Amino acid sequence: MDHKSNISSFPILLLMCLGIFICLLDTTIMNIALPAIQKDLNTTLETSSWMLNTYTMTIAVLSIPMGRLAEIYGKMKFFIIGLIIFAGGSALCGFSESGDMLIFARFCQSIGAAILVPVATIIGIESLPLNKRHISLSLLGATQGLSTALGPSIGGLIAQNLGWSWVFFVNIPICMVTLVIAFIILPFKKDIRVQAKLDWAGLILSAIGIFSLNLVLIKGNAWGWTSFVSLLCFLIFVITLITFIIVEKNSQNPMVNLNLFKDRLYVGATLAVSTGYLFLVGVMVLLPQFLTNFQEKTELQAALLITPISVTIFIVVNFVGFLVKKIGYVIPIIIGYLAVATSYFQLAHLNTSSTVSEIIVIGITLGVGFSFIISPATMASVSSFEGEMLTASQSVFTMLRQIGVVLAVAIFVSSITHEVESKKQNVISYAKEQTQDINVSPEKRLEIIENTKVRISSESTFGKVIEQPKVSVSERQDLIDKNVENSLSHYPSAAQEKVKKQITDQVTKQVDQEILIINRELKNYTDNVISYTRDEFSSIFSTVFSHALPYIFISILISIFYRKNKKLKINRIKEGTDLGE
The missing domain is CATH 1.20.1250.20 (MFS general substrate transporter like domains)
Structure with a gap:
């Protein structure tokens, strides 16, 4: 009514x-x-x-x-x-x-x-x-x-x-x-x-369960997803969830009325809000990282470049609300996920030479997609409810939205971490191949590789900075001394002092020429490894976004929940009415 x-x-x-x-x-x-x-x-x-x-x-x-x-x-x-x-x-x-x-x-x-x-x-x-x-x-x-x-x-x-x-x-x-x-x-x-x-039992159980889930999503990547602590958190979440359902079913004053989830529209809304925020926040976490690390943007420039997402949401989401009222939920939801998929396809082809206009187009496309998802979801989340059920529906809706945000950070950061480790090994293998072209001793070659490993392993640089190895002053002097000593050994002891200066000058000139060649080889090595590293590490972001595409298309199935159904007849609870009545 x-x-x-x-x-x-x-x-x-x-x-x-x-x-x-x-x-x-x-x-x-x-x-x-x-x-x-x-x-x-x-x-x-x-x-x-x-x-x-x-x-x-x-x-x-x-x-x-x-x-x-x-x-x-x-x-x-x-x-x-x-x-x-x-x-x-x-x-x-x-x-x-x-x-x-x-x-x-x-x-x-x-x-x-x-x-x-x-x-x-x-x-x-x-x-x-x-x-x-x-x-x-x-x-x-x-x-x-x-x-x-x-x-x-x-x-x-x-x-x-x-x-x-x-x-x-x-x-x-x-x-x-x-x-x-x-x-x-x-x-x-x-x-x-x-x-x-x-409902104190429901309150405590819901708090413990949601805390355990959020904790493992936040720390799982650092702990290891199959570590004892992570598995314990998952176990606690599952146990508290099952216990919570049992307690709420038998409570006269439930923390959450489980009749919420008998409404198909509401289930669709909760799935849509979680996935919608997951795909939105995933981009907002990773895209600034890409822009600052591989397009040399400042943090502020990167933040401003993702502003078109929010501007588009502000403009489009209200239009979608009126559209839903005219044509229903299903078509806007499908359009939304297809638009998000389009933006992720564009992100999968992002590279170091991508222009500002291309990034803006990606932001606009994502903003349109998110608007077409979140507006129907918000409307569907309240369509069947009044009074206490309305309050419960929005509390759960808020919680699931936040879990979508946490999930985004957990999934996308974990994916980046996994890809980074793989790319590091690729770069190190490439660096080993490149050292074969440098005319230095095996010991020096090993030192170059070890230094490269240290730089590549720096989590704060995405492998972006690799110092160019050089022949040091002490190494130069050692080369001169060894070559002078070797040349003097061919002369009688009495004559060595007379020719030492001349030989030293000749050897110094020869060593400097060799060092010039070696430094040129080292520069080529550094340039090649830096270029390869940038290409490898920048492709990480493309890989992660491309891997997300199938899940976006699967999310289109959420539209099934938005088909017309008989609304639950739940009357508004008047002031002073007991929940148990």
Whole structure:
């Protein structure tokens, strides 16, 4: 039956979009500023990775319980609480003086985000009546995609002009303005609450399970996917998932109503949001790496070159929302995955000579594809639900979106790591072949190869920098001394002193000519190995993107879930209604 919103207001929808924007912006805003943070706080690579991952992981773990708590104690009240926590966490981040402090601050910040994202989504959806819900869903979907895609560009601009601390400080005035507006326009008296007890068993099980899954996805590449710790995390996830399902089925106040997954549209929406963000974030992680390492772009230039993705999302996603209302979900979803596949095909042919215009076209194509996936997914995720089911649906939807982000980093970084190891061996084999053309001793040849191995093994350079080996001053003098000694041995002892200077001059001239030839050979060796290394390592990105193509085409099958089906008749739970009734 039709449901009239209790908080019908377009300004409220825009306010919720702003709350979501600043939270999801911070999932990627640190990426470009990270090198400056590492240098300033003198942190290790391990610590730096946790600065990024703590935020995403906490949102994934806490979005479901926070959504449920907001439902019990009041969504609008929780929106205010989330803003305050997020602003406080942002301030702590900006004032951090060590890596550990920044990780703790990011955790505090992410608690606020874990409240804001699901709660703001629900309030935003309910802010317009059912006959205008497609507008709220389109705007919310556009905000979610745009904020994630804009993060690197905004972070790069702020870090370069104001310093990395302002990447976090910029959130504070936005939160304060949002807070003031919220107190003015939010109808707190109309905030519907659910009279129910908190499902502590479900909360603990969901938190443990999602934490274990996220942890192994983040650390699995470093630990090894088949290591004891990784397998233990997977086992914990499976056990807690099975236990969670059993507990929720028998609970009168479930953390997540499992009837959600009886709705085919909702299942399709969750699959689409996970894969959509997986394919989007995969590009946003790898493409800047390619641009900085192989096209000599600065971090900021690389961030700006992927901005067309976010601009396209902002423009296209609202159009797709209206299109879905006219023609349904299936065709837009198929178009979306085909467009993403096209962008990945273009990425698979990316090379060191690719132009800026080619990269922009790739970004636009990906943005179009993502828009055609995420807009139907967002709309389908709420199409069958009201009240408590709507809140639960968006909490799970938020969690699965974050898992899609974590999956993207895990899968694409793991793929890059695997390909890098293979390419390193290719480069070393090539280097060994090239040393055969250098007229030096076997010992010197071995030294050249070992030095090349050291440079190639540097994970921070992608094998980009290889120092040119040279004949040193001491080696030159040793050659001169040995040749002089050898030449003098052919003279009687009495005559050696007389001819020593003459022989030394002749030998020095001869050795210098030989060194000139050797250095020329060494330069050719270095140039050849550098060129081969660049070609090999740059092809890694093409290989990874091409390997992803079959999975994008398989994802088109998700459109099957979007066929017309009888919607679940789930009435809105009125204030004071017990879930068990």
